[in-house]
Amino acid sequence: MDKLLSNAIDSIEVGMEDFQSGSERRLVSAVRNVYAGLLLLAKAVLWENSPNKDGSLIYYTKTKSDGTVVVKTGKTVDVKTMQERFADLGFNPDWGPLDAVQAYRNDIEHFYSTVRPAVVQEQLGRTLPLIQTLMGEYLDVDPKDHFSAECWKALLESKDFFDAMQNACAETFADIEWESDEVLFPKTHLRCTSKDCGSYLVAQKWPDQTEHLHMELICRECGSEPDVEDVLEAALKESTAVDAYIAAKDGDRPPLAYCPSCIRETFLPDTGNCVICDFQLQDRCEVCGARMDIDDYNPDFEGMCASCAHSLQKAWYD
Numbered sequence: 001m002d003k004l005l006s007n008a009i010d011s012i013e014v015g016m017e018d019f020q021s022g023s024e025r026r027l028v029s030a031v032r033n034v035y036a037g038l039l040l041l042a043k044a045v046l047w048e049n050s051p052n053k054d055g056s057l058i059y060y061t062k063t064k065s066d067g068t069v070v071v072k073t074g075k076t077v078d079v080k081t082m083q084e085r086f087a088d089l090g091f092n093p094d095w096g097p098l099d100a101v102q103a104y105r106n107d108i109e110h111f112y113s114t115v116r117p118a119v120v121q122e123q124l125g126r127t128l129p130l131i132q133t134l135m136g137e138y139l140d141v142d143p144k145d146h147f148s149a150e151c152w153k154a155l156l157e158s159k160d161f162f163d164a165m166q167n168a169c170a171e172t173f174a175d176i177e178w179e180s181d182e183v184l185f186p187k188t189h190l191r192c193t194s195k196d197c198g199s200y201l202v203a204q205k206w207p208d209q210t211e212h213l214h215m216e217l218i219c220r221e222c223g224s225e226p227d228v229e230d231v232l233e234a235a236l237k238e239s240t241a242v243d244a245y246i247a248a249k250d251g252d253r254p255p256l257a258y259c260p261s262c263i264r265e266t267f268l269p270d271t272g273n274c275v276i277c278d279f280q281l282q283d284r285c286e287v288c289g290a291r292m293d294i295d296d297y298n299p300d301f302e303g304m305c306a307s308c309a310h311s312l313q314k315a316w317y318d
């Protein structure tokens with residue numbers, strides 16, 4: 001574990017140095033290094049929590065017929081599996097920063113032709129709380145003691161920069177009316193979709209406006225006005241990813257479902273409506289009174305649960 005931890009620290013240190021050098025090539029490398037460092041930190045946590053601290057949780061494993069678990073290959077788990085293993089351990093850190101840096105890294109490597117220094121600083125700045133949780137809470141070490149003074153200062157400054165910018169954006173959504181208690185309005189997950197940007201500094205253009213269906217968005221970084229439907233759908237998916245995994249594992253209702261009307265993954269089973277097109281699922285079946293589930297919905301048998309729709313269909317064709 002110590003080796004993983006020191007590699008993680010090195011990687012983040014190098015990343016922050018890259019960032020401070022400021023050249024475009026090194027900005028890309030800053031994102032790559034800090035992202036790699038976060039992954040290593042998370043793996044150090046899995047290592048530490050593996051049975052007998054044997055490190056097996058960071059690898060793909062298989063169970064032999066006699067029940068013993070063996071490491072399948074030397075291949076370490078991907079990010080999604082890693083996050084699932086955290087959830088299995090009962091650890092649920094806010095993965096937002098890791099998911100964000102991962103998405104951003106992917107975009108700058110494959111789609112963007114230029115890199116914006118302010119967006120890089122924003123991405124790096126939001127990682128500090130995750131570093132603090134992984135090290136302080138799960139590894140029981142004080143991050144400040146492990147980073148060089150320069151790197152620690154750079155992390156703090158980036159975090160302050162990001163917090164200030166993000167708070168200003170989040171405030172513009174303060175009055176948005178939102179029904180669900182289970183899935184909150186994803187104000188810190190709204191990400192600019194315009195090319196070469198990817199900033200999370202997305203604000204509501206008219207902050208007095210209170211209806212989420214009527215929001216107009218603006219990116220404070222590049223000035224573009226991203227499509228609210230695309231931004232909201234992606235943000236909800238990102239903000240509910242861990243809950244979706246836990247619900248699937250426990251056989252519970254997922255936090256999000258596909259809306260049968262607009263075909264976006266923006267239907268909230270919690271409130272029974274779609275946050276984009278306002279499609280509303282009837283509460284109860286008109287025939288038998290059973291509670292309706294989104295999987296019951298059939299446009300040919302509106303208002304009926306699947307079982308009543310099935311009986312009626314059968315009656316027609318028999």
Ligand SMILES: [Zn+2]
Nearest residue numbers: 192197219222
């Ligand atoms: Zn933008």
Ligand SMILES: [Zn+2]
Nearest residue numbers: 259262274277
């Ligand atoms: Zn819809």
Ligand SMILES: [Zn+2]
Nearest residue numbers: 285288305308
């Ligand atoms: Zn029914």
